[in-house]
Amino acid sequence: xxxxxxxxxxxxxxxxxxxxxxxxxxxxxxxxxxxxxxxxxxxxxxxxxxxxxxxxxxxxxxxxxxxxxxxxxxxxxxxxxxxxxxxxxxxxxxxxxxxxxxxxxxxxxxxxxxxxxxxxxxxxxxxxxxxxxxxxxxxxxxxxxxxxxxxxxx
Amino acid sequence: xxxxxxxxxxxxxxxxxxxxxxxxxxxxxxxxxxxxxxxxxxxxxxxxxxxxxxxxxxxxxxxxxxxxxxxxxxxxxxxxxxxxxxxxxxxxxxxxxxxxxxxxxxxxxxxxxxxxxxxxxxxxxxxxxxxxxxxxxxxxxxxxxxxxxxxxxx
DNA sequence: CTTGACTCCGTACCTTGGTACGGAGTTTAG
DNA sequence: CTAAACTCCGTACCAAGGTACGGAGTCAAG
Numbered sequence: 001x002x003x004x005x006x007x008x009x010x011x012x013x014x015x016x017x018x019x020x021x022x023x024x025x026x027x028x029x030x031x032x033x034x035x036x037x038x039x040x041x042x043x044x045x046x047x048x049x050x051x052x053x054x055x056x057x058x059x060x061x062x063x064x065x066x067x068x069x070x071x072x073x074x075x076x077x078x079x080x081x082x083x084x085x086x087x088x089x090x091x092x093x094x095x096x097x098x099x100x101x102x103x104x105x106x107x108x109x110x111x112x113x114x115x116x117x118x119x120x121x122x123x124x125x126x127x128x129x130x131x132x133x134x135x136x137x138x139x140x141x142x143x144x145x146x147x148x149x150x151x152x153x154x
Numbered sequence: 155x156x157x158x159x160x161x162x163x164x165x166x167x168x169x170x171x172x173x174x175x176x177x178x179x180x181x182x183x184x185x186x187x188x189x190x191x192x193x194x195x196x197x198x199x200x201x202x203x204x205x206x207x208x209x210x211x212x213x214x215x216x217x218x219x220x221x222x223x224x225x226x227x228x229x230x231x232x233x234x235x236x237x238x239x240x241x242x243x244x245x246x247x248x249x250x251x252x253x254x255x256x257x258x259x260x261x262x263x264x265x266x267x268x269x270x271x272x273x274x275x276x277x278x279x280x281x282x283x284x285x286x287x288x289x290x291x292x293x294x295x296x297x298x299x300x301x302x303x304x305x306x307x308x
Numbered sequence: 309c310t311t312g313a314c315t316c317c318g319t320a321c322c323t324t325g326g327t328a329c330g331g332a333g334t335t336t337a338g
Numbered sequence: 339c340t341a342a343a344c345t346c347c348g349t350a351c352c353a354a355g356g357t358a359c360g361g362a363g364t365c366a367a368g
Contacts, residue, residue: 118230
């Protein structure tokens with residue numbers, strides 16, 4: 001529950017320089033993630049750690065990076081890959097980007113195929129179980145015990 | 155690399171009672187898993203721990219249980235579910251079995267749907283990237299930065 | 309100036325399915 | 339009989355993506 005305090009909403013601080021940028025709490029709230037998640041991304045080198053001045057300040061560029069991370073996660077990319085994609089965002093070749101995305105797509109397709117096999121077999125077993133008489137031994141247990149209905153070709 | 159030693163292949167031990175059953179190493183080799191995996195299943199209560207008599211002995215019933223576990227894992231069941239399925243193997247109702255299998259099937263279908271969305275978007279982005287001119291900004295990076303091509307309806 | 313909210317930082321913990329390590333005891337081939 | 343192989347047991351570690359905790363410091367409002 002990353003509750004965002006809405007204090008300090010306007011009012012450009014009293015010091016001359018106006019302390020530009022968000023604190024980590026406001027960045028996290030804006031990105032809808034926890035403060036700990038921001039720090040975690042910093043440790044994993046997905047986000048920069050601003051120069052320390054007591055309390056660190058974050059620009060909207062960092063917020064955009066967090067949103068980039070969330071979009072990429074939704075497409076299945078792992079954080080290590082996202083770190084590379086962020087690095088490639090300014091100054092990478094398209095071949096490099098395609099290499100990462102292509103590998104991920106292959107991985108997604110592999111998982112998809114595995115899940116489809118599971119879905120097919122599990123679906124059949126459940127249907128069989130519901131169809132067979134209440135006295136017969138359970139077809140699901142039977143298949144698990146015997147290895148029948150293994151995940152091969154249809 | 156769970157190398158199986160094939161020693162002790164015949165020869166019914168010299169003590170009168172013949173020390174029936176396999177040692178853990180032979181059980182693991184027969185089931186094609188590591189010794190540590192057997193112990194892990196024991197800790198997770200998927201397999202019984204035979205009464206200690208110095209070296210513990212395992213019956214072929216335990217081997218069948220390990221094979222049951224492997225079949226169930228291939229269908230996507232988690233170890234905690236498999237523990238229940240094993241418990242239901244003798245003396246559970248079909249409704250109980252169906253409840254577990256049904257929940258797992260739903261979970262498989264949810265993952266399947268999520269992966270299909272990823273596959274579709276990722277596939278489009280890669281095709282776009284390959285189709286667009288080498289000068290234009292990379293469509294993949296662009297989509298991640300802007301959130302375009304989000305994973306919604308087709 | 310106090311009080312409460314926030315930040316900083318390191319560290320530990322969570323889940324899932326195992327794998328690795330190490331010392332002590334047992335067993336068995338030769 | 340001896341040496342190698344195996345077993346027992348507890349504990350620590352791995353990936354991945356975070357979450358939680360706790361003490362100390364900072365900051366702004368009342």
